[in-house]
Amino acid sequence: MLYVDIPTRPEFATLIEVRADACVSIYLKTTPLTQEIVASRIEFGNLVREAQRQLEEAGLDKRRLAALVEGLHDLLDDDEFWKYQANSLAVFATPDRIRTFRLANELTSMVQVADRFHLKPLFRAVTFPHSALILALSENAVRLVEMDADLPPVTVKVPDLPKDAASALGKSTLNDRTFSGRIHGSEGQNVRFQQYARLVDAALRPVLAGREIPLILAATGRLPAVFAQVNSYPHLLDDSITDSPDRLTDAELAARARPILDAAYAEQLQALHALFDQRTGEGRSTTDISGAARAATFGAIETLLVDIDAVVPGFVDEETGAVTFVETDDAVAYGVVDAIAARAFASGARVLAVRRDDIPGGGDLAAILRYPL
Known part of the structure; x- marks a missing residue:
């Protein structure tokens, strides 16, 4: 199981609002394999030195710089912290505080x-996490499997998860008469399946609380429809694995889940591209950075797609949204597209960090607007 700390919307909002004389953002490729984490720690140290160099050139107060660097070195020297990592690490540091997030994405x-x-x-961590949970549900057994793109899937321990349908309901069979007197057989069995599914859903709630990664159901017969009726987790995908999960290993479940997950992501992007084209005809879209900055400043962006890797240094006016581009990405300038994403997010927009090829027009960003500007 990956050790991940997916940021919540309130945590995003808190990070967006931070302003300080020195804000250092470090993104680092890591590994869940503790014996291979040394390389990541060395690279982290190199990135800290680069941040220190930029801040020295910018003339940051020496005491403030020393406090920031000391905090980052304390993190670098924390052996216990580095034992438990995922595929990437995000570190946000000021001279006064450090926040870290372990991420499944590379x-x-x-x-x-x-x-x-x-x-x-x-x-990107909340856009397309490339991880999923698989609920393997049958009358005879139930288990929750967590899958990730780069690690073997694992079974997640879920307290109070039923072992099977009959024992969960205290029955020797699911075909006996129901309390209301309805006949046994298929109708009574459906009632029992609903009871069973509700127990499974109740056991999953504490484990899934606060998570946003997709849930894929592996079940056959009537169970997929029955579970969909009682499911309380909002990220259950419509498509499911239709093979009997009793005969499948965790690895086989993950192999069958991967195309479903990829199709779900592709479907989301296709829908956004279609909406972008529609809104373009209505004058409610833009791929221009300056136009998007103005729209974000005035809360006009409904959905924003940004290139995850591109950094366009400059400044965005707090009041008007006017953009000033600069050639040098130093400790004074910041990422203009990043600032646009932050403002859009703060105004309630949906923000997706994607690869450039997935952005309409293939630029640094594409914005779908709430109204024409």
Whole structure:
């Protein structure tokens, strides 16, 4: 199981609002394999030195710089912290505080220094996490499996998860007469399946609370429809694995789940591209950075797609949204597209960090607007 800390919307909002004399954002490729984490720690140290160099050139107060660097070195020296990692690590540091998030996505290692945090890559963690949970549900057994793109799937321990349908309901069979007197057989069995599914859903709630990764159901017969009726987790995908999960290993379940997950992501992007084209005809879209900055400043962006890797240094006016581009990405300038994403997010927009090829027009960003500007 990956050790992940997916940021919640309130945590995003808190990071967006931070302003300080030095905000260091570090994204680092890591590994869940503790014996191979040394390389990541060495690279982290190199990124810290680069941040220190930029801040020295910018003339940051020496005491403030020392406090920031000391905090980052304390993190670097924390052996216990480095034992439990995922595929990437995001570190946000000021001289006063450090926040870390362990992420399932493989992000490009980088360091950004400014008066605010660089958050665009972090949006990727909640856009397309490339991880999923698989609920293997049958009358005879139930288990929850967590899958990730780069690690073997594992069975997740779920307290109070039923072992099977009959024992969960205290029955020797699911075909006996129901309390209301309805006949046994298929009708009574449907009632029992609903009771069973509700017990499974109740056991999953504490484990799934606060999570946003997709849930894929593996079940046959009537169970997929029955579970869909009682499911309380909002990220259950419509498509399911239709093979009997009793005969499948965790690895085989993950192999069957991967095309479903990829199709779900592709469907989301296709729908957004279609909506972008429609809104273009209505004058409610833009791929222009300056136009998007103005729209974000005035809360006009409904959905924003941004290139996860691109950094366009500059400044965005707090009042008007006017953009000033600069050639050098130093400790003074910050990422313009990142600032646009932060403002859009703060106004309630849906923000997706994607690869450039997935952006309409193939540029740094594409915005779908709430109204024409």
